[in-house]
Amino acid sequence: MERSGAWIEVRGLRKTFRTLAPFRRRETVALDGVSFTVPPFQVTAFLGPNGAGKTTTIKVILGLVLPDQGEVRIEPLGVAMGVLLEGVRNLYWRLTALENLIYFGVLRGLSRSQAQSRGMELLSDFDLAGHAHRPVSTLSRGMQQKVALAVALVNDPPLLMLDEPTLGLDISSALAIRARLRQLAEQEGKTILITTHQMDVAEAVADRVVIINHGRVVAEERVDELKRLFQRSDLELILPAGEWERAGQVLGQFPHRQLERSGGRVRVRFELPDLAGFYDLMRAMAELRVEFERLAQLEPKLEEIFLQFVGIPRPVGAVGGAGQLGG
Ligand SMILES: Nc1ncnc2c1ncn2[C@@H]1O[C@H](COP(=O)(O)OP(=O)(O)OP(=O)(O)O)[C@@H](O)[C@H]1O
Ligand SMILES: [Mg+2]
Incomplete structure (x- = not known):
């Protein structure tokens, strides 16, 4: 495998959404000068409260939203990207899980038989082999999420942009996907950007975090370094x-x-x-x-560090009665 991995650099992104609400114009500053780097062979977790600007940034990177200012550099040019967008499961609902994988695999340059074997492999990795021949519309929400993730991976793209990949998944599925993401970065040389609100997911998979709040990056650091700083x-x-x-x-x-x-x-x-x-x-x-x-x-938990950056006060001197004592 080539060892010069894909990476992304985002510089000075600004985006204001203008919407026409009844009787008044509304302006929302979604991105207020966002800059960060997604380095190769690592998992970067893009964290921030609801409305912070994560999905907007990802859409700008993907070229789905045009920024007012700033630029995105993706190297190498034209690199294949596996994408999972928030809440949108980019699947054909009437096709089966496997048919979706074959369809998208072929669309992205695989032969039919490559797409089929790769698709089956991914479905069994995600514990969905038994559901390969069911139409996506009949699968549960979590199963659909896993099929969508498999579709993002089917053509083995060097760059993965995953918005909330483990949202709504049961514990064992979420654990399997966490492990898979680590493997993709460590052993398969992928470059991964994920957003998540699940701090345990970020803590388990991320090498680095970028924290965004109100459209501004408030931290960009390696996880171990962040913990050292907050020790x-x-x-x-x-x-x-x-x-x-x-x-x-x-x-x-x-x-x-x-x-x-x-x-x-x-x-x-x-x-x-x-x-x-x-x-x-x-x-x-x-x-x-x-x-x-x-x-x-x-050891400081990533969750606590995150809360310090986004400015939500944590209870001090709180006295709680309930709970079990750990061993
Ligand atoms: N198409 C749009 N039109 C108007 N406002 C928008 C649009 N898309 C996003 N916004 C606004 O931009 C801000 C950033 O939204 P964004 O979806 O990027 O946040 P987010 O960090 O992904 O949040 P979440 O954690 O809830 O997914 C929010 O205030 C949102 O309401
Ligand atoms: Mg979002």
């Missing part, structure tokens, strides 16, 4: 309820949340701003000779 000294402490009652007045002065009580134990998560806070807490625990069952440093 705070967060600690999880599990201790007997009696100990928390005794020491809680002092320990509770450190920023904390997620107080859980069950089975005579309390779980507290301390969110310490820096190393100094960490040492202060350790000193306080030592002075009080606090007995505990578990004390562990926590």
